Amino acid sequence: MIQSFRAASQDPTGEPNPFSTRFVSPGMIAYKFDDELSPKKIANTFLTRRHQVAQIVGPHGSGKSTLLRSLFPHLRRNFEQIVEVNIRGSSSIDSVCLRGRQTGEKSELTEPRLLVVDGIERLPLTSTIGLVGHCLFAGTGLLITTHRRSPVLPVLFETRPQLTVFQQIVHELQVHRSDKLITRDCCADVFQANKGDIRESLMTLYDLWEDRR
Numbered sequence: 001m002i003q004s005f006r007a008a009s010q011d012p013t014g015e016p017n018p019f020s021t022r023f024v025s026p027g028m029i030a031y032k033f034d035d036e037l038s039p040k041k042i043a044n045t046f047l048t049r050r051h052q053v054a055q056i057v058g059p060h061g062s063g064k065s066t067l068l069r070s071l072f073p074h075l076r077r078n079f080e081q082i083v084e085v086n087i088r089g090s091s092s093i094d095s096v097c098l099r100g101r102q103t104g105e106k107s108e109l110t111e112p113r114l115l116v117v118d119g120i121e122r123l124p125l126t127s128t129i130g131l132v133g134h135c136l137f138a139g140t141g142l143l144i145t146t147h148r149r150s151p152v153l154p155v156l157f158e159t160r161p162q163l164t165v166f167q168q169i170v171h172e173l174q175v176h177r178s179d180k181l182i183t184r185d186c187c188a189d190v191f192q193a194n195k196g197d198i199r200e201s202l203m204t205l206y207d208l209w210e211d212r213r
Contacts, residue, residue, distance in 0.1 A: 017206055017209050017210060018173040018177060019202050019205045019206035019209055020206065023173060024173070026065035026066045027066070029066055030070055031069075032168055034165060039067070039071050039073075042156065043075050045156065046075070046141075047074075047075070047078050049154075051136055053132055053136065054144075054154050054156035055120075055144045055145070055149070055153040055155055055156060056144070056156055057148070057157075058145075059161070059196070060147060060197050060199070060200075061196075061197030061198045061199035061200050062159040062160065062161045062196070062198065063159045065145065067157065068116065075141075075143075079113060079114040079141055081113045082113070083113060083114070083116065084116045084118070085115070085117050086117075086118040087117065087118065087119040087120065087122045087123060113140045113141065114141035114143060115131075115135060115140055115141065115142050115143075116143050119145060119146070119147075120144040120150065121148050121150075125151075128152055128153075129152050132152050143156070161196040163187070166191050166198055167184050169198070170205065181208070181212045181213060182205055187201075190204050190208070
C-alpha cells in the first residue's frame with residue numbers, strides 16, 4: 001500500500017514526487033561509481049572468469065540490485081537467458097534450489113544461462129554449496145547478491161554507500177524540477193539518520209518532499 005501511494009502521488013501542478021518508486025526502483029537509476037569503474041568493466045570481469053560464478057556484497061540499501069540492473073545489458077551479450085530468483089521466504093528457498101537443479105541438468109541446457117539470486121544469505125550454506133555445484137557442473141553462470149560474504153564464491157564487487165553518491169542521485173532526480181526542495185545539507189542529515197541506507201534515505205526524502213511542497 002505504501003509503495004502504491006508513493007508511485008501515484010502528484011503535486012497540484014500534476015508533477016509527480018521525484019522520489020516516487022517509479023523513479024527510484026532498481027533499474028530506474030544507474031549505479032554510481034566513485035572511480036573509473038563501469039558496468040561494462042565489471043561485466044567483462046565476470047565474463048572472462050574461467051568459472052562464471054561470483055557474488056556482489058554490500059549492506060542493506062547500498063545499491064546491489066541497482067548494480068545488477070546496470071550489468072544486465074552487458075551480460076545478455078553472452079547469456080541468452082537470465083533467470084532471476086529473489087529469496088523472500090521458505091517457498092522462495094525451495095524455488096531457488098529447484099531452479100538451480102533445473103539449470104544444472106546438462107541434458108536440459110540448450111542455451112547459455114545465467115542464474116541471478118538476490119539475497120542468498122537467506123539460504124543455508126549447504127544449499128548454497130549445492131547450488132554452486134549444480135551451476136558449475138552445467139556451465140551455467142551464477143551471480144548472487146548478499147549482505148554477508150559467502151565463503152564458496154569469489155567477490156565480483158562490493159557496494160559501499162557514500163554520501164557524495166547519494167547527493168548526486170538526489171540532484172539528478174530533481175534536475176528538471178523548478179522546486180528543488182531537497183538541499184545537499186538535507187541529504188547529509190537524511191543519509192546519516194538512515195545509517196547510509198540509500199533505499200531508506202530515498203523513502204525518507206519522499207515524505208520530506210510531500211511535507212514541503
